[in-house]
Amino acid sequence: MDTVNLQEQAARQQLFIALYQKVFPAVAKYVSKHGGSFDEAKDVFQDALLSYYEKSRSIAINSSEGAYIFGTARYLWIQRYKEGNKTTQLDDSFTESIGNxxxxxxxxxxxxxxxxxxxxxxxxxxxxxxxxxxxxxxxxxxxxxxxxxxxxxxxxxxxxxxxxxxxxxxxxxxxxxx
Structure with a gap:
């Protein structure tokens, strides 16, 4: 039984590595283009990857792995960006830039x-x-x-x-x- 768990873990790890190599560059580029940092891109990607893994275990996903993860990451980034804009503190530099x-x-x-x-x-x-x-x-x-x-x-x-x-x-x- 332990051998089966080890095999499942190894397979899951290989899947995550492959998806990371395949999809993360596109997610990082998207987040960067839309005002995010590399660390924020990693966070969004990892959340999307986790969402994909959990969904794929319970239901059949009709899109490709990469498309699903990218779409989820994009949605998560938009949500974070909207939330960040709602809670941004108004400091002097911000109000000056608005005036300009x-x-x-x-x-x-x-x-x-x-x-x-x-x-x-x-x-x-x-x-x-x-x-x-x-x-x-x-x-x-x-x-x-x-x-x-x-x-x-x-x-x-x-x-x-x-x-x-x-x-x-x-x-x-x-x-x-x-």
């Missing part, structure tokens, strides 16, 4: 005028989904679409209208700054 940022904040009038090129109905649809955060089923009902799929397609078309205008005018982010 107002100079480069996007001009709301410019953005609004630009988005209006998509049309009033598109503006209302995008506002309902993104700003009011209504579920797509509710958006479909409000705008008289036959279903969620139709509303999703129309939202995509509205976004594409805006993207096309950006391409035509070769606009950049800086064009919206005051």
């Amino acid at each position: 940022q107002t100079e480069t904040a996007p001009a709301e009038d410019k953005l609004l005028n630009f988005l209006e090129t998509a049309g009033k109905r598109c503006m209302e649809l995008l506002r309902s989904f993104y700003y009011d955060q209504l579920p797509m089923a509710r958006v479909a009902q409000l705008f008289g679409f036959s279903g969620v799929r139709s509303a999703t397609v129309q939202k995509y078309k509205c976004i594409e209208k805006v993207r096309e205008t950006v391409k035509q005018k070769a606009l950049r982010y800086e064009d919206f700054l005051e």
